[in-house]
Amino acid sequence: MSPRVVDPDRVAEVEASIVEAARDLLAEGGPARLSMRQVADRVGVSAAALYRYFENKEALVRQVIGQAFLRFGEYLERAAGTQPRGSLERVQALGEAYLEFATENEAYFRVLFSIQRDDPRALEDIPEGGGFDLLREAVEDAIESGAMRPVQPELVALYLWSVAHGVMTIALACRIEECVHSKAGGVPSTPLELFRAFRTLVQDGIKAPVEELV
């Protein structure tokens, strides 16, 4: 009947080696190096061969993104493990881990949250429980323990995500000192330091306390 049977393991192996090559190229030379031809060269195969395993470049990149999200999740989980549940410190640690991941895996981060998305359907392959759920749970715990103001957890989590993400993307778009061209300033210049400096603002807000009726 069937004169040749396909071995799924073998296929998966080849696919993995392609994704690996793509990942390494991305980490080494940024998104510019991530081309089908260069990936094929590194795998040791012609560019056309890649299309037997991935429908197009976008599908390949999607796989790379999936792997990056796994690594991202590791950063967050490691950070969460260092602080007790229900504490504000745990929430803070998650934020810092976000920036550590982004800093240490800049090329990954660029692709993960690429602002491109010309195609309105994307990132549907974010691991379900990945990252955000961890943050929301930390927020829920902190509210339950009484350390955090009782506000809708999703909202607080999104807020914290925005701060961390905003710091990082601003830092990637321009060197911070330049964008601010701070005279006299003394503002931290690395994303992580800056985020740490935001800590009191995040915790206590920008508004002056009301009881100052001096």
Added chain:
Amino acid sequence: MSPRVVDPDRVAEVEASIVEAARDLLAEGGPARLSMRQVADRVGVSAAALYRYFENKEALVRQVIGQAFLRFGEYLERAAGTQPRGSLERVQALGEAYLEFATENEAYFRVLFSIQRDDPRALEDIPEGGGFDLLREAVEDAIESGAMRPVQPELVALYLWSVAHGVMTIALACRIEECVHSKAGGVPSTPLELFRAFRTLVQDGIKAPVEELV
């Protein structure tokens, strides 16, 4: 002596028409449409001709960015005008204007704060007083008036910028409901609404008030 003299006005006129074509293409079709060949087509000239006016594509894009920053500044100044100096409302209005600009000029925003910047030198052409200074001044005024906690103004301004920027870039990278896949949620789904929902968090912080010694 010189058998032909160059008319600076004429040159500036042609340059302007090129930048205009580039801007329109960007607004119409996003960064993908912004190619030298398409710009040249729209101007009614060959692609090579553009290189008589701009060193390369990056230089042309830089001009487009410069124009976008001007429009951006208009949004901010208009917003600042609606609220009294020294008020927290003025600071809030600046944040909302940020998101309005980004929403109404998405293609501009994408290029303005493109995460690409493979070349580490860029955005040096941000108008000196553009945007950030306006925000910092609003913060300084609010501190002086006693409405805002007395913290280093640059730091507070960067913080507010991070929140607004973070909300927008997250929204551009993925539809918010998807990223959050909020069950039960009820979280706003547009960047502007989300930013408005953050207002109390920004003003009062996430930490539970201490006087709750019930």
Added chain:
DNA sequence: GATGTTAAGTTAACGCCGTTCACTTTTGTT
């Protein structure tokens, strides 16, 4: 007004990109 210099613009090409298609090689089963 003819001349000569030079700005402005054109065409063609190079090397890159993603992608496709016709073709060849390899592979496993019968």
Added chain:
DNA sequence: AACAAAAGTGAACGGCGTTAACTTAACATC
């Protein structure tokens, strides 16, 4: 050994940024 399908190849298409050689147009000078 024979065969059918899988796997891979090379060449090509159209698009990209950019460059180089060449043509055309404009103008100050004689």
